Amino acid sequence: MTTTTGIREGAVPIDDLDGRVIELFAAEPRIGVLEASRRLGVARGTVQARLDRLARDGVIAGFGPEIDAAALGYGVTAFVTLQLRQGGGHDPVAARLAQVPEVIEAHTITGPGDMLCRVVARSNTDLQRVIDAIVDVAGVERASSVISLVTQVPYRTLPLVRAASARPGDPARGGGDGERPRHRPSR
Secondary structure, three states: OEOOOOOEOOOOOOOHHHHHHHHHHHHOOOOOHHHHHHHHOOOHHHHHHHHHHHHHOOOOOOOOOOOOHHHHOOOEEEEEEEEEOOOOOHHHHHHHHOOOOOEEEEEEOOOOOOEEEEEEEOOHHHHHHHHHHHHOOOOEEEEEEEEEOOOOOOOOOHHHHHHHOOOOOOHHHOOOOOOOOOOOOOO
16 A cells, blocks of 8 residues: 555665665675675674665565576567456466466556566567467467567666665766756755
8 A cells, every 4th residue: 555655555664774785786796795894884794684674674585696588598578468368367377377487577457458478589489489378378368469679778676776765866876867966955
């Protein structure tokens, strides 16, 4: 549920140090806690405690490697909108879609269609095979697809981290949104 301020109830507040910890580990996932503490100018235990809390609260969802599907030979990305048979529910369909390796995301949506999937394939011909596998899933009635030509803005969350930690985009800290820091009057 969202409050009148637009903040989700139960959202985890983060501060500037949390934001800097997240940015550092996002930029250099293999950095050690000791080196992170040195760069951030805080105690090792502080960095570890922040990481533990952020992971426990679900802000940090994982530390695994980010995989490039194209480097694995899946150079085609497509978005497939599904219409589902009414009455069967979305969860059983999602569970079956999860068995198709090329389905890398699936979302229940509003608007025309019931579910949106991001899929990858080795070629346009292979994409037809993937779509056929999706349409064969029990509960899927129809599929409509669009092929991604170029990723203009890749999946990103650091601008959200900056906003949540009350720090506007700062190009000096690797912010790519070009927003200048707001001038704060001296006290």
